[in-house]
Amino acid sequence: MTRSIEEAALVFTDPSAYAEEARFYEACALLRREAPVPYVETEGFDPFWALTRFEDVMAVERAPEQWLNAPRPVLGRAVPGSNPQEGPVRALVQMDAPEHTVYRRISADWFKRSSIERLSDRAAELAKRSIDHMAELGGECDFFTDVAVNYPLYIILALLGLPEEDFPRMLKLTQELFGSADVDLAREGEGDSMTEALLEFFEYFQGLIDDRRATPRDDLASVIANAVIEGEPIGVLEAVGYYVIIATAGHDTTSSAIGGGFLALLEHPEQLQLLREDPELLATAADEMFRYVSPVKQFMRTATQDQVLSGVRIPQGGAVLLSFASANRDETVFSDPDAFDVTRSPNRHLAFGFGAHYCLGTHLARLETQTFFRELIPRLEHAELTAPAELMKTVFVGGPKRIPVRYQLRS
Numbered sequence: 001m002t003r004s005i006e007e008a009a010l011v012f013t014d015p016s017a018y019a020e021e022a023r024f025y026e027a028c029a030l031l032r033r034e035a036p037v038p039y040v041e042t043e044g045f046d047p048f049w050a051l052t053r054f055e056d057v058m059a060v061e062r063a064p065e066q067w068l069n070a071p072r073p074v075l076g077r078a079v080p081g082s083n084p085q086e087g088p089v090r091a092l093v094q095m096d097a098p099e100h101t102v103y104r105r106i107s108a109d110w111f112k113r114s115s116i117e118r119l120s121d122r123a124a125e126l127a128k129r130s131i132d133h134m135a136e137l138g139g140e141c142d143f144f145t146d147v148a149v150n151y152p153l154y155i156i157l158a159l160l161g162l163p164e165e166d167f168p169r170m171l172k173l174t175q176e177l178f179g180s181a182d183v184d185l186a187r188e189g190e191g192d193s194m195t196e197a198l199l200e201f202f203e204y205f206q207g208l209i210d211d212r213r214a215t216p217r218d219d220l221a222s223v224i225a226n227a228v229i230e231g232e233p234i235g236v237l238e239a240v241g242y243y244v245i246i247a248t249a250g251h252d253t254t255s256s257a258i259g260g261g262f263l264a265l266l267e268h269p270e271q272l273q274l275l276r277e278d279p280e281l282l283a284t285a286a287d288e289m290f291r292y293v294s295p296v297k298q299f300m301r302t303a304t305q306d307q308v309l310s311g312v313r314i315p316q317g318g319a320v321l322l323s324f325a326s327a328n329r330d331e332t333v334f335s336d337p338d339a340f341d342v343t344r345s346p347n348r349h350l351a352f353g354f355g356a357h358y359c360l361g362t363h364l365a366r367l368e369t370q371t372f373f374r375e376l377i378p379r380l381e382h383a384e385l386t387a388p389a390e391l392m393k394t395v396f397v398g399g400p401k402r403i404p405v406r407y408q409l410r411s
Contacts, residue, residue, distance in 0.1 A: 005031065009038035012075065012321055013045050015181035015393035018297060019401075025338065028052055028326035037312035040321070046078045048300065048319040049312065054330035054350070056309045057322045060301050061354040067301035068096045069357070072319050074396050075300055076194075089202060091241035093299065097356065103238065106227045107246070107360060110159070110220050116363040119155070123367055126154050127375040135379075135409045140386065143403040144259040152254035152368050156361075160246055161219025162208075169204075173197050174248040182393040184401065198244070205243040206236060220246070246361075249397065253295035254365045256399025257351075258372055261289030263389050263403050264340040271342045275377050285342035286369040291349035292340050293399050294325040299353070324350045383407035 008027035011017035017024045031038055031052045041047040051057050060067045073093045092103055109115060130151045137146060149171060157167055179185025180193035187193040212225035224242045227234040234242075265272040275281055298321050307314040314320060328349045329337040352359040359365070386406050392398035 005035045005038060009035070009040045009050060010042055012040060012050050012298065012323065013042050013395060015395050018325075018395065018398060019182075019391040019393045021391065024325070025329055028323065028329060029331075032326065032330060036310045037314075037320075044077050045075070046072070046319065048075070048321050049309075049314055050321045050323055051309060052323050052326040052330075053310060054327040054333040054348075057324065057327040057350060058354060059309060060320060060322060061350075061357070064097060064356040066304050066307065067320070068304060069094055069100070069299075069301065070096055072300045072302060075298055075321055076395075089198060089241035089244050090235075090237045091245045092360075093245065093357075094241070100356065102229060103242070104360065106224060106234075106242070107220060110223070111360045111362075111364060113363045116367055119159070119364070119367065120371070122158075123155060123371040124375065126151055127372045130372065131375050131379055131409065134376075134407075135411065139408060140406045141404075143262055143405045144255070144389075144400045145402065148259035148262065148400070148403075149251075149255045151258065151372055152251040152365075155368060156250035156364070157247060159220055160243070160250075161212075161217055161221040162247070166204075170247050173201055174252050177201075177248055178252055178394060178397045179392055181395060182398075182401070185392065201244050201247075202240050205240040205247075208243065209236060209239050249296075250361055250364075252397060253399075254361075254368050256295035256397075257286075257289045257293050257365065257369055259400040259403055260293030260295075261285070261369065261373070262376075263400060264289065264292055266383060266385060266405070268340045271340055272377070274342055275373065279374060279377070281342050282370045282373055283366075284345050284347065285373065286366050287347045287349060288340065288342055288344050289369060290351035290365070291328045291334075291344075291347060294328050294349075294351050295399050296351065296353075296359075296397055297325050297395065298323055299357070324353070379410045381408040381410060 008030045011024050011027040017027070031050070036053045037049050037051060037056065039047065040050050051060065092100060095103060130147055134141065134147050141147065153167055153171055157170060162170065175185045176187045176193050176197040187196055208221055209225045212222040216222040216226055221243070224234065224239055275285055301320050301322065303314050303316055303318045303320070305316050328334070328351060331337055333348060352362045383405050386404045389400055390402040392401045
C-alpha cells in the first residue's frame with residue numbers, strides 16, 4: 001500500500017510501477033483524491049508536476065499555445081548538458097504549431113476515416129491469418145508475442161510500404177525503443193538502448209528516403225520522402241522522425257490494446273460473453289480496451305506563462321506530465337473506472353490524446369482492434385491463462401509483455 005503522497009508521486013518515474021498495475025492505480029487514486037498535481041523531484045529526472053485528473057489533462061490538451069511540446073515532449077531520464085529536442089530524429093511529438101500543423105498535414109489524408117475504411121478487407125484478411133496461426137500453434141501459446149504483436153505490425157508497415165522480410169527487424173527495434181527500461185526487451189550491452197535503437201532506425205530509414213526519392217511508389221513512405229515543406233524538400237531528420245513514429249507507435253500501441261483487451265476478457269468472462277451474444281458491442285469494447293490499457297502512459301508539456309491547475313501554480317517554463325493512465329481512471333468522469341465494461345458509453349477516454357495532438361492513427365487503431373476481435377471471438381471456444389500475465393516496465397509506452405494461454409479454437 002502507498003504510504004505517502006511523495007511515494008505515490010514517484011510511480012510516474014518508476015518503470016516497474018506500470019508493470020504492477022494494482023500499485024500504480026492505487027497511487028493514482030490517492031493522488032487524485034488528495035494531491036492531484038504533485039511536484040515530482042527524484043534522482044535521475046528533471047523535476048515536473050504530474051497531472052492525475054482528467055479535467056487538468058484536458059485543460060492542457062485544449063490549450064496547445066499555452067502548453068508546448070518543446071523542449072521536453074516525453075518523460076525521460078535527465079542527461080546533464082543535453083537538449084531533449086536534439087537527437088537522431090525529429091518527430092511530430094517534438095513539434096509545436098505552426099511547424100506541427102504543417103508536418104501533420106503530410107500524412108493526414110492517409111489516416112482520415114474514409115481512407116482507413118478502404119483497408120477493411122485487408123484488415124479482415126490479416127485478422128483471419130492471425131487467428132489461423134493461433135490455431136496452428138496447437139492450443140497453447142503466448143498470446144501477446146505469438147499473435148497480438150504481429151497483426152497491427154503487418155498492417156501499418158504494409159501501409160508504409162516496407163518489405164515483409166524487414167518486419168521482424170522493425171518489431172525488435174520498436175521493443176528496444178519503448179522497452180529500454182525492461183531487461184527482457186532492452187538491447188543487450190552497456191549502451192543506451194533507446195539511443196542505439198534510434199540510430200539503427202535512422203540508418204534504415206535514410207536508405208528508404210533515398211530509395212523513394214529515386215523511385216517513388218504508391219505508398220506512405222514515398223509521400224513522406226517527397227514531401228515539400230515551405231518550398232524545400234523535407235529534412236532527413238524530420239522524414240526519419242515521421243517514419244519512426246509510424247513504424248513504432250503505429251503498431252505497438254494497438255498490439256498493447258489488443259493484448260491487454262484479450263487479457264481483460266479472460267479476467268472478466270462475463271464481458272467476453274456479452275461480446276459473444278452481441279458482436280455490435282465491439283465498437284464500444286475496442287474503446288474500452290484502449291481506456292483500460294492506456295498504451296501511451298504520458299506526454300509532457302511546458303508552460304509558456306504562469307498557470308493554475310487544481311489550485312496549484314505552475315510557473316512559466318514549468319513542465320507537467322499528462323498522465324493519461326490516471327486520467328482514464330478518474331472517478332469523476334468514468335463510472336466504476338477500474339471495471340472493464342465493454343458496454344461503456346459514452347467513453348471520453350484520453351488514450352488517443354485530444355486536440356491538436358490527437359493521435360493520427362486513431363481510426364486505424366479502432367478498425368484493427370474491432371476487426372481482430374470480430375474474427376477471434378466467434379472462433380474462441382475456450383481460453384485460460386496458464387501462468388500470470390506479465391506487463392512491460394516502461395514510463396512512456398507499453399502494455400502486456402507475456403500472456404501465456406491455453407485455448408480451443410474453431411477452424
